[in-house]
């Protein structure tokens with residue numbers, strides 16, 4: 209199984225269009241050792257021919273253009289992206305669906321029923337797509353039941369509801385439902401190796417920790433370093449946890465969670481907010497991750513399992 213990180217930033221990307229924080233200003237000016245990043249998305253394939261897109265970010269066109277295996281092949285209008293699966297209905301994960309409207313057949317889109325209700329109601333992306341390519345919606349089975357996407361042979365998937373929040377536009381923002389946010393476990397049928405992908409994760413309980421420990425690689429929420437990253441720089445009054453993201457530092461934080469995993473598990477952070485100090489490769493915070501054996505995803509990174 210090949211996993212390609214198409215975008216490793218949280219909503220807004222890095223640098224963010226209207227942001228003059230130390231990171232965004234530094235990467236724009238070329239004075240900070242940091243890579244620009246597009247918004248959160250990955251693509252997976254078992255055979256290198258058919259690809260599953262996991263999250264459709266507003267940067268989807270740039271991301272496809274930057275990934276050779278995703279170039280169109282064969283007939284006039286065609287794409288190796290055979291299906292799209294969403295972990296939530298947030299803008300940074302769903303808006304790209306509208307930008308795939310030229311597809312030659314209805315877009316095969318997998319979401320939970322909770323996300324489907326947001327994307328047909330408060331943010332009606334799916335009804336709008338009906339006026340273009342059309343939508344072939346498939347419900348992601350709940351309760352960790354294994355399923356597979358027929359167009360992507362060789363990968364077995366399980367979805368697990370995780371604590372988090374639906375988008376700020378959702379009528380359920382303050383009363384989250386199971387299925388607003390999921391983690392996905394992808395198992396390569398050939399090697400038996402598995403990836404756990406959870407770009408939005410508010411908390412980790414014992415059951416979820418066991419799923420992390422049973423994975424060969426975990427690609428998890430790296431939005432904020434401190435719970436109050438955004439408050440410290442005056443960007444927002446909200447903590448990372450208020451927004452549904454477990455910060456890296458502090459008691460019960462992601463560094464501690466990942467530190468409890470068996471040494472064989474590869475650990476990588478993704479969905480990194482542009483304000484997170486770990487984006488500066490010379491920062492103390494980045495050095496802390498290095499010492500803990502935690503990698504930071506970048507656009508174009510590939511993982512083979």
Ligand code: MLT
Pocket residue numbers: 218219220298299300301408451
């Ligand atoms: C989030 O996950 O909280 C977001 O990245 C929000 C957004 O898309 O603006």
Ligand code: MN
Pocket residue numbers: 218219248298300301408479
């Ligand atoms: Mn997000």
Ligand code: ZN
Pocket residue numbers: 223224227228229230231232233482483
């Ligand atoms: Zn910024």
